[in-house]
Amino acid sequence: xxxxxxxxxxxxxxxxxxxxxxxxxxxxIGHILRDIExxxxxxxxxxxxxxxxxxxxxxxxxxxxxxxxxxxxxxxSSIESFNELLKVSFDFNWRVTCYHFGVKGAMxxxxxxxxxxxxxxxxxxxxxxxxxxxxGLVNAHLKAENLNLASCVIDQSVIDKISxxxxxxxxxxxxxxxxxxxxxxxxxxxxxxxxxxxxxxxIGQSAFDNRSQGIERAxxxxxxxxxxxxxxxxxxxxxxLSAMKE
Numbered sequence: 394x395x396x397x398x399x400x401x402x403x404x405x406x407x408x409x410x411x412x413x414x415x416x417x418x419x420x421x422i423g424h425i426l427r428d429i430e431x432x433x434x435x436x437x438x439x440x441x442x443x444x445x446x447x448x449x450x451x452x453x454x455x456x457x458x459x460x461x462x463x464x465x466x467x468x469x470s471s472i473e474s475f476n477e478l479l480k481v482s483f484d485f486n487w488r489v490t491c492y493h494f495g496v497k498g499a500m501x502x503x504x505x506x507x508x509x510x511x512x513x514x515x516x517x518x519x520x521x522x523x524x525x526x527x528x529g530l531v532n533a534h535l536k537a538e539n540l541n542l543a544s545c546v547i548d549q550s551v552i553d554k555i556s557x558x559x560x561x562x563x564x565x566x567x568x569x570x571x572x573x574x575x576x577x578x579x580x581x582x583x584x585x586x587x588x589x590x591x592x593x594x595x596i597g598q599s600a601f602d603n604r605s606q607g608i609e610r611a612x613x614x615x616x617x618x619x620x621x622x623x624x625x626x627x628x629x630x631x632x633x634l635s636a637m638k639e
């Protein structure tokens with residue numbers, strides 16, 4: 394069944410794991426899981442035993458986090474489901490890229506499905522299944538992997554589908570902007586929609602400086618280190634951010 398899918402991969406995750414102690418890694422992963430939940434809850438919270446947590450009771454989306462990959466997908470092809478996925482993907486994209494890790498992502502409209510379950514025996518052994526599959530998952534991974542900046546690109550398959558509901562520019566609103574996307578093998582043939590790091594149409598110099606610094610910390614913080622590949626990705630990401638400047 395075809396659905397809307399957003400696929401994200403964290404940048405620098407291997408170095409993050411290798412260069413930090415287990416307690417610190419667990420703490421930082423907790424921060425990321427918190428932001429996944431806050432994005433899914435779209436700012437809604439509820440009281441829990443140990444404080445305030447995201448309220449996910451109104452979410453119609455599916456989410457799976459496996460190591461350095463986060464996948465969101467809808468249950469149907471409705472415009473209501475797409476609008477929710479768009480808002481959640483936008484929120485997650487800027488939260489993580491500006492505070493934790495750069496992420497490379499892609500949103501597609503294609504096939505996806507999952508088989509899941511869990512068993513535990515009397516000796517404490519477990520058998521857990523989260524087998525997610527489909528052409529959409531493969532296509533999203535390939536498109537995201539080829540990106541040469543941190544953000545999330547919206548595939549033409551999504552644009553074609555939401556065109557059935559109206560003008561894609563109006564549907565996407567200020568969550569995304571047209572940009573000549575850099576890929577590993579060169580620039581895209583034509584501008585594509587990329588998720589932004591601000592909901593504003595434009596930003597001033599102060600906002601640009603602050604967000605640039607946050608993105609740089611996210612790229613190199615947590616003992617991820619600095620290498621030539623990360624420098625290229627960061628440079629292209631800041632260049633994309635600068636396209637929003639007044």
